[in-house]
Amino acid sequence: MRLFLRLGACAAAALLSFGAMAEDNPTVRAPAGSVAGRSSGDLNVFKGIPYAKPPVGPLRWKAPEALPSWTGVRDAGAPGLACVQPKAAGTTVYTSPPPAMGEDCLTLNITAPKRAKSAPVLVWIHGGTLLNGYGFNEMYDGAALARRGVIVVSINYRLSVLGYMAHPGLSAENPDGISGNYGLLDQIAALRWIHDNIAAFGGDPANVTVSGESAGALSVMYLMASPKAKGLFAKAVVESGYMISMPELKQPNHGEFAAEAIGSYIAGQVGATDVAALRAMDAETLVQAAAKVNYFPLGTVDGKVLTGQLVDVFDKGGQAPVPILAGFNSGEIRSLRWLIAPPPADAKAYEAMIRERYGDLADEFLRLYPATSTLEESELAATRDALYGWTAERLVRDQTRLGQPGYLYLFDHGYPAMDDKGLHSFHASEIPYVFGTMAHTPSYWPKAPDSPVERRLTAAMSDYWASFARDGKPVAEGLPAWPVFGQDEGYMAFTDTAQPGHKVMPGMYALHEATVCRRRAAGNLPWNWNTGVVSPVLPPHAEGC
Structure with missing residues (x-):
């Protein structure tokens, strides 16, 4: 007999009786309910497990609600839907459209070693500017890390206007008078689910590492700053994060602009007069319409979920006191050239433009990003450092100040097909x-290429990341010791090999x-993309600067 609950169409279809499960499908009886995954050699893999109610209908633009425990065994052999996101306008190195998407998308995927017991847990938050992406992308497959003893969990979370739009009407219906940050609240709900259920899969809920790249790394910083995520993770990994203004x-x-004002503008542009009209719109139509008027999602400082600008929270020591591994890539902007302006006519x-904009800081700016080299190269480096290099070093400095170990890296590796396209060590x-x-x-x-160099570097980075998730170090x-940042500003460079060093790019962080x-x-x-020749004129020296 099949047992179904009203958990949404996808959820109901996934519930099967115990007898319907094949014998070689591993079944886990978790507090949330029983799930049947798939055996993959020495691993167990579970996909598409829901961690909250589907945020559809009246639950659209609400904080995620806990899902009641289900009866029977849920088939966790296939991923769920990707969260609704705009269709790509063209192709880039990142183009990887989801096979299917919908609002019933709050699911996670677990890859665990067989016979895991109190294993460390690494939670992966995908990137994509909070507009695109999905946790079950094959590039995020957790098998290699799981074979190193780590349980890997990848999650979906609401994106674009469905995940981050604030609006006066939404704030009015909220008990705290706030709106926005729904995608971040999804991530927190996923961490709560993991805390309550991961032991059933062999994981240690007290040894969870939150990790992500780009917008996933931004999300990790939001989680570090949010009081609502307190105690839900023990370590953090930030790959190419950007601590920009919100x-x-x-x-x-x-x-x-105020977040509510942005939401009101978007509603007007898509022809919605109020929240009811917004909820009545088809989700894909709404997200696509918002993309056409250049909606760009970010976290909102609302006093509850995010209590201040990230730089302010971290300056005051209000972030999670956890060990951190953070870094950036030497070629970040080579695949993100829309972030730089066309170079001026000549050196x-x-x-002249740099001197006008940077004043007494111009000499140092020109030393680091000179007019005598190829101007585009200087612009690529300046924007890389303003966004990603500064953020990575700031994070390890901030955690060091809290008495926590910080590990900094610079990824500077390329191979022929990458370098021939001018993409050496590009973003992600x-x-x-x-x-x-x-x-x-x-x-x-x-x-x-499938070469010894590529295989060795892959093994090295997987080993370093897995051991950090396990022990915080x-x-x-057989490879060099990674120096903690607090010891003479130590860092690890990943070129063709792992090479420890000290004081990455001297002067970069200070500028x-x-x-x-x-x-x-x-x-x-703001402090975000406005660097170099597109910088506003900097104020004169300010107290404390």
């Missing part, structure tokens, strides 16, 4: 080395910290 809920600040014009190119998934990169990703047998500090003091300037 909109505040009800008032403009730091050059950003003389470039220097470290991911398949961490996961050991170079054979499962997206269609337009430069294909790596990145170690790879961009001073730039951000002055913009913060001014109160009307």
Whole structure:
């Protein structure tokens, strides 16, 4: 007899009786309910497990609600839907459209070693500018890390306007008077589910590492800063994170419009007069319409979920006191060239523009990003450092100040197909080395050779990441010790090999910290993509900067 609950169409279809499960399908009886996964050699794999109620109908733009325990055995042999996201306008190295998407998408996937017991848990939060992506992308397959003793959990969370839009009408119906941050609340709900259920899969709920790249790394920083995520993780991994300014809920600040004002504008642009009209719209139509008017999702400073700008929270020591592994890639912007402006006509014009904008900091800016080299190369490096290099070093500095170990890395590896396209160490190119998934990169990703160098680097990075998830210290047998940042600003460079060093890119952090500090003091300037020749004129020296 089949037993079904009203958990949404996808959820109901996944519930089967115990007798319907094949004998070689591992079954786990978790507090949330029983699930049947698939055996894969020495691993057990569970896909598409729901961690919250489907946020559809009246639950759209609500905090995720806990799912009641189900009866019977849920088939966890296939991934769930990807969360609704805009269709790509063209193709890039990242193009990997989801096979199917919908609002009933709050699911997670678990890859665990067989006979795991109190194993460390690594939770992966996918990137995609909070607009795109999904946790079951093959490049995030957890098998290689699981074979190193780590349980890997990848999650979906709401994206675009469904995940991050604030609106006065939504705030009015909320008991706390807030709106936005729904995707972040999904991530917190997933962490709660993991805390309550992962022991049944062989994991240790007290040894969870939150990790992510790009917007996933931004999400990790939000989680570190959010009081609602307190106690749900023990370590953090931030790959190519960007600690940029965020909109505040009800008032403009730091050059950003108020989040509610942004939501009202989007509603007007898509033809919705109120929240009821927004909820009545087809989800895919709404997300696509928002993309056409350039909606860009970010977390909102609402006083409850996110209590302040990330830089302020971290400066005050209000973030989670956990060990951190953070880093960036030497070629971050080579695949994100939309972030830089066309270079000026010549070196003389470039220097004049930098001097006009950076004032007393111009000499140092021009030392690091000179007018005498190829101007585009200077722009690529300046934007990389302002977004990703500064953030990575700031994070390890901040955690060191809290008395926690911080491990910094620079990924600077390429191979012929990558370098021939001018993409050396591009944004996200470290991911398949961490996961050991170079054979499962997206269609337009430069294909790596199956060479000893590639295999050794993959094994090294997987080992370092797995040991950090296990013990809070990145170690790879037979490879150099990764120096903690607090010891003479130590870091690890990943070129063709792992090479420890000290003081990555001297002067880089100090320049961009001073730039951000002055913009913060001014109160009307954001700190995000506006670097170099597109920077606003910096305020003069400010107290504390």
